[in-house]
Amino acid sequence: xxxxxKMISEKSVVIFSKNSCCMSHTIKTLFLDFGVNPTIYELDExxxxxxxxxxxxxLGCSPTxxxxxxxxxxxxxxxxxxxxxxxxxLVPMLKRxxxxxx
Numbered sequence: 001x002x003x004x005x006k007m008i009s010e011k012s013v014v015i016f017s018k019n020s021c022c023m024s025h026t027i028k029t030l031f032l033d034f035g036v037n038p039t040i041y042e043l044d045e046x047x048x049x050x051x052x053x054x055x056x057x058x059l060g061c062s063p064t065x066x067x068x069x070x071x072x073x074x075x076x077x078x079x080x081x082x083x084x085x086x087x088x089x090l091v092p093m094l095k096r097x098x099x100x101x102x
Contacts, residue, residue, distance in 0.1 A: 003048070004055040012097040013038040014069040016056060020044060023078040024066040030085065036099045038068075071097035 008014050013031060015038045017024035031038045043049035043065060056064045059074060068075040070093055075081060084090040094100035 001055050001058065004052055004059075007039075007041065007052075008069045009072045011039040012071055012099040013094070015040045016052065016065055016067040017042055018044040018065045021065050027066040027068060027078050027081055030081070034091070034094065034100060036094055038099075070094065070099070 013036055015024075015028060015031065017028060017040055019042055028038070028040060041049075041052070043053050046052075053064045056067050061067045061074070061077065063077060066078055066081075068077070068081050075084065075093075081090065084093065091100060
């Protein structure tokens with residue numbers, strides 16, 4: 001859990017993902033299309049990915065990918081991110097943490 005907290009706090013936007021997950025791809029594309037440069041951890045490719053996935057589950061993340069943190073705060077998965085985007089809350093949130101300069 002300590003390793004997870006360190007990973008989350010190091011960058012303004014952190015995405016936990018899997019290459020095999022289509023929703024992960026969609027969320028990564030959304031942020032990249034905004035011009036955000038998120039830190040992306042591919043849990044199916046990194047060392048201790050299963051351990052990190054279990055820690056995400058302990059935080060209440062279900063499903064465990066994709067999971068997005070903005071400014072060190074858990075935003076949630078694809079549904080939560082898309083809801084924020086559709087109600088126009090995502091861009092202001094990204095601006096507040098310095099991840100977007102539109």
